[in-house]
Structure formats: C-alpha cells, structure tokens
Amino acid sequence: MIKALVFGATGHLGSEMVAALKSKNFFTTAVVRSRPDNSFPENDVDDFRISPLSSSDDFKGICAGYDLVISALGKSVSPFDRSKRSFRQVDLEINKKILEDALQNKVKKFVYVSALDAEKYPDLEYFAVHQEMANLVALSGIDYTIVKPPALFSAFIDLMKMAAKGQLVNMGKGEMKTNPISERDLARIVVDSLAEKNYVLAAGGPEVLTRKRINEIIQENINPAKKIRTVPMGLVRSMLPLIKIFDRNSFDKIAFFTEVMMHDTIAPIAGSETLQQYVNRKKHLP
Numbered sequence: 001m002i003k004a005l006v007f008g009a010t011g012h013l014g015s016e017m018v019a020a021l022k023s024k025n026f027f028t029t030a031v032v033r034s035r036p037d038n039s040f041p042e043n044d045v046d047d048f049r050i051s052p053l054s055s056s057d058d059f060k061g062i063c064a065g066y067d068l069v070i071s072a073l074g075k076s077v078s079p080f081d082r083s084k085r086s087f088r089q090v091d092l093e094i095n096k097k098i099l100e101d102a103l104q105n106k107v108k109k110f111v112y113v114s115a116l117d118a119e120k121y122p123d124l125e126y127f128a129v130h131q132e133m134a135n136l137v138a139l140s141g142i143d144y145t146i147v148k149p150p151a152l153f154s155a156f157i158d159l160m161k162m163a164a165k166g167q168l169v170n171m172g173k174g175e176m177k178t179n180p181i182s183e184r185d186l187a188r189i190v191v192d193s194l195a196e197k198n199y200v201l202a203a204g205g206p207e208v209l210t211r212k213r214i215n216e217i218i219q220e221n222i223n224p225a226k227k228i229r230t231v232p233m234g235l236v237r238s239m240l241p242l243i244k245i246f247d248r249n250s251f252d253k254i255a256f257f258t259e260v261m262m263h264d265t266i267a268p269i270a271g272s273e274t275l276q277q278y279v280n281r282k283k284h285l286p
C-alpha cells in the first residue's frame with residue numbers, strides 16, 4: 001500500500017486530496033495543527049499527525065516512511081482570514097521545510113499546489129512565493145507534480161456569504177474571463193495523474209466565465225432577490241498604497257484580487273463540475 005502524507009489537509013483542497021487518495025486505496029496520513037472539527041471527513045484518513053508546524057523541530061523526520069507527500073498548505077486568500085503570518089512565511093517557508101524533510105527521508109514523489117500564471121506576476125507576493133516554491137521543488141531532484149489551478153470554487157465561498165446578505169459587488173466591469181475548478185475535481189485529477197513524472201498540471205473547470213457572470217451565478221443561486229452593486233476598479237486600486245502602509249497582509253490579498261480581475265486566467269479544461277452545481281452543493285452547509 002502506498003503511504004501518503006497530506007499537509008494542508010484541513011483546507012478546501014487538502015481535504016478533497018485526502019478523500020481522493022482514500023478512494024484509490026492509499027494509506028493516508030493528514031497533518032493538522034489541531035484535531036479538526038466535525039466537518040472534516042475523518043473516515044477518509046487512516047492516521048492523523050498533529051503538529052503546529054512552527055519550529056524547525058516540528059519538521060524533523062515528519063516525512064519519514066512516506067512514499068508520497070502532498071502539500072496543499074498555504075495562507076488563506078480569504079479577506080476574512082485574519083491570521084498574522086505572511087504569504088512568504090506560510091506558503092514558502094513552511095513548504096520549504098516540508099520539502100527539505102521529504103528530500104532527507106527519500107520520499108519518492110512530492111506534490112505542490114501553486115497557482116496558474118504565477119510566473120507572470122513576480123511583483124505580487126502571493127504569486128511570487130508560489131512560483132519560488134514551485135522552482136525549489138522542480139530543481140530539488142525529487143519526482144514532482146506541480147499543480148497550477150486558476151481559482152478554486154472554494155475561493156467563492158466568501159462571495160456566497162456576501163450574496164446571501166446582498167453585499168456582493170462587481171469590481172469594475174468584470175469582463176475578464178477565467179475557468180475556476182472544483183477542488184473535488186482537481187484533487188481527483190491530481191491523484192489520477194500521480195504516475196506522470198515531473199509533471200506540471202494546469203487544470204481548470206469546464207466553463208470559461210467572466211468575473212461578472214461568476215457573481216451573477218452566485219447571486220442567482222443564493223439570493224436572487226438581492227442586487228449586485230459595482231465598485232469602480234480605479235477606486236479600489238487608488239486605496240492600495242494606503243492599505244500597504246497599515247496592513248501588509250490585506251494589501252497582498254487586495255493587490256492579488258485586483259490584478260487577477262484585470263486579466264484572463266484560463267487553464268486547459270479538466271474539471272466537470274460547474275459553478276452552479278458547486279454553489280448548490282455547498283449552499284446549505286454551515
């Protein structure tokens with residue numbers, strides 16, 4: 001039985017990775033900071049490893065005995081996440097320590113979740129650290145899969161909450177297009193392609209949608225009685241220098257959001273679940 005160790009296992013993508021591995025009969029250990037709540041699919045996990053993943057000692061030997069390490073660990077992009085650590089401290093520094101231990105312990109395969117087009121935005125911290133980490137993995141000599149999704153549908157869960165309260169806004173005209181993917185589809189695609197050596201997997205969902213249409217689908221399926229307002233993009237961007245002075249983490253997130261709103265971000269179509277199906281699957285969950 002192949003032994004898999006999953007970091008970020010409590011996250012939207014990580015928990016789906018765990019489920020996808022289980023469905024393919026991997027022996028799966030989830031690394032968690034604390035025992036997860038009831039929403040976590042405990043039946044999909046063969047073992048838990050509880051670790052704060054903060055001091056260097058926490059990483060020593062953590063990958064020993066595993067064939068496969070998957071990291072979907074990263075700082076949340078949600079504006080409602082108030083954790084203090086930066087993208088660099090989480091997405092790069094923690095994942096670097098995981099990679100080092102995987103190399104030390106001769107893990108056969110390392111899967112890292114980066115982001116589509118990360119290499120195109122070296123000035124945006126979110127993309128820069130994902131790209132730096134992906135480069136470290138690719139140059140390390142370990143067999144890898146680097147996963148490059150556009151947005152995951154889970155990135156819209158905040159928008160679903162805002163839509164319920166009539167607080168959803170379009171930033172500018174919302175004309176740029178993307179094909180976000182269901183994290184469930186992505187996890188299945190990753191696990192199905194593990195045999196590929198040194199593989200960069202760019203994978204998007206089945207529909208290419210404008211940002212405006214994404215908001216409309218969410219609003220129509222959550223609370224059609226409410227309207228979506230529009231905020232001029234110029235207004236949001238004009239506030240960025242001030243936000244940068246007072247709150248670097250918020251700046252990094254808003255700078256990321258405003259930048260992706262101004263470009264098409266389209267990956268090869270790989271997923272099958274539509275945004276509407278996802279919203280209706282998730283909308284009754286707490």
Ligand SMILES: NC(=O)c1ccc[n+]([C@@H]2O[C@H](COP(=O)([O-])OP(=O)(O)OC[C@H]3O[C@@H](n4cnc5c(N)ncnc54)[C@H](OP(=O)(O)O)[C@@H]3O)[C@@H](O)[C@H]2O)c1
Nearest residue numbers: 008009010011012013033072073074076113115151152155
């Ligand atoms: N969401 C998107 O649209 C999107 C698009 C492209 C790429 N990605 C990338 O895909 C990866 C997974 O995304 P996701 O949406 O599944 O993220 P998520 O739901 O926010 O989950 C993040 C995971 O990382 C863990 N984590 C966060 N900070 C940590 C810390 N300081 N120490 C230890 N663990 C920490 C969380 O653990 P706790 O539960 O303990 O907090 C959680 O398990 C991330 O690298 C993300 O940047 C996401």
